[in-house]
Amino acid sequence: MTTETIHEPAPDAPADYAFTHLRHVGIAVPDYDHQIEFYTNHWGLTEVGTDGDVTYLAAEGSPERYAVRVRKSADKRLDLISFGAADNKSVDDLALRLGRGGVDLVGEPGPLQTPGGGYGFRFFDIDGRAIEISADVAVRTHRKVEEGESIPVKLSHVVINSPDPEKTVAFYERHFGFRVSDILMHPRMGRMMWFMRTNTAHHSLAIARGPHVALHHASFELRGLDEYMRGTGRLLRSGAEKIWGPGRHMAGSNTFSYFLDPNGNTMEYTTELEVLDEDTWHPHLYDFTNPEVADQWGTANAMNEFVASRSFNDPDKGLFVAPPV
Numbered sequence: 644m645t646t647e648t649i650h651e652p653a654p655d656a657p658a659d660y661a662f663t664h665l666r667h668v669g670i671a672v673p674d675y676d677h678q679i680e681f682y683t684n685h686w687g688l689t690e691v692g693t694d695g696d697v698t699y700l701a702a703e704g705s706p707e708r709y710a711v712r713v714r715k716s717a718d719k720r721l722d723l724i725s726f727g728a729a730d731n732k733s734v735d736d737l738a739l740r741l742g743r744g745g746v747d748l749v750g751e752p753g754p755l756q757t758p759g760g761g762y763g764f765r766f767f768d769i770d771g772r773a774i775e776i777s778a779d780v781a782v783r784t785h786r787k788v789e790e791g792e793s794i795p796v797k798l799s800h801v802v803i804n805s806p807d808p809e810k811t812v813a814f815y816e817r818h819f820g821f822r823v824s825d826i827l828m829h830p831r832m833g834r835m836m837w838f839m840r841t842n843t844a845h846h847s848l849a850i851a852r853g854p855h856v857a858l859h860h861a862s863f864e865l866r867g868l869d870e871y872m873r874g875t876g877r878l879l880r881s882g883a884e885k886i887w888g889p890g891r892h893m894a895g896s897n898t899f900s901y902f903l904d905p906n907g908n909t910m911e912y913t914t915e916l917e918v919l920d921e922d923t924w925h926p927h928l929y930d931f932t933n934p935e936v937a938d939q940w941g942t943a944n945a946m947n948e949f950v951a952s953r954s955f956n957d958p959d960k961g962l963f964v965a966p967p968v
């Protein structure tokens with residue numbers, strides 16, 4: 644395990660973060676009814692709206708109108724990842740800069756027609772994922788998650804797979820000012836995962852080396868360690884397939900329990916993700932063949948080829964195709 648300065652942003656990267664925070668993730672699934680049942684009855688999200696083919700699910704502790712959007716579709720795909728911007732001018736400035744930089748915009752900035760409204764636009768990242776940026780979205784009346792409640796407080800982060808992660812990392816650095824917090828490496832396979840931040844949280848986005856473009860996992864933060872363990876136990880009792888955990892990572896120092904949802908996407912419960920002092924932080928290059936890098940506690944099942952392959956997911960069928968909603 645070594646500590647070093649990993650990346651310097653590209654010369655034309657934004658001076659500050661273009662995104663303020665992660666808003667929500669949208670997925671499309673063939674087995675729609677089971678997906679909604681899993682999220683509401685087992686995972687702990689709250690249904691806040693539906694039109695029959697699209698359902699919006701909120702985390703009780705978050706002011707975001709929803710944390711997950713599920714759309715009924717014959718094709719399984721990651722519909723979009725949504726980030727916040729400081730204000731409408733920031734949205735317009737970003738659209739102008741992306742257009743000049745050759746990024747493929749789905750449409751020009753304008754009023755959003757999804758719950759909470761707001762002002763924003765969508766574009767395709769370098770791998771073909773749809774990304775949304777928005778400002779002025781109406782907040783949801785939320786509440787404090789109480790002691791012992793083992794339900795998500797908020798969407799913590801999203802991890803994506805790329806067959807050329809170096810290129811994907813450079814794209815997010817150059818256009819949005821993301822900074823690398825830490826990197827995982829393997830002695831034979833090289834660098835394997837980049838943890839990237841758009842605020843002081845250790846990561847809102849991570850990019851993993853994978854055989855194809857796909858969602859690696861989405862992670863949901865629980866109130867604390869007790870709630871995290873209670874939630875992990877509830878999922879185990881429900882019969883959901885546990886992939887990895889419970890344990891505590893070294894990069895980000897957050898806890899982890901990974902489960903498969905009914906459509907084969909990996910979902911994570913976590914808590915205590917590290918908040919960085921950006922004036923003093925230096926990225927680490929972690930060798931994840933060191934057992935303590937994968938799991939500081941030593942309580943999780945071993946990270947092996949079976950565990951890794953479950954997070955490869957199916958190839959995304961929606962690349963460079965805008966979701967209909």
